[in-house]
Amino acid sequence: ILVDILVDILVDILVDILVDILVDILVDILVDILVDILVDILVDILVDRLVDLLVDIS
Structure with missing residues (x-):
């Protein structure tokens, strides 16, 4: 019985x-x-914004 309890505890x-x-x-x-x-x-979003800005500038 003790062994059972110990095994249970260990498994837990x-x-x-x-x-x-x-x-x-x-x-x-x-x-x-x-x-x-x-x-x-x-x-992606940043690159898009940058490209937009560059396009606007040019």
């Missing part, structure tokens, strides 16, 4: 740790992807 702890690690990794990946997308969009 391991699962918790694994889930934490997985969530961390997933969040990191998602943030990376989102930042990439946002930067792309911002750069």
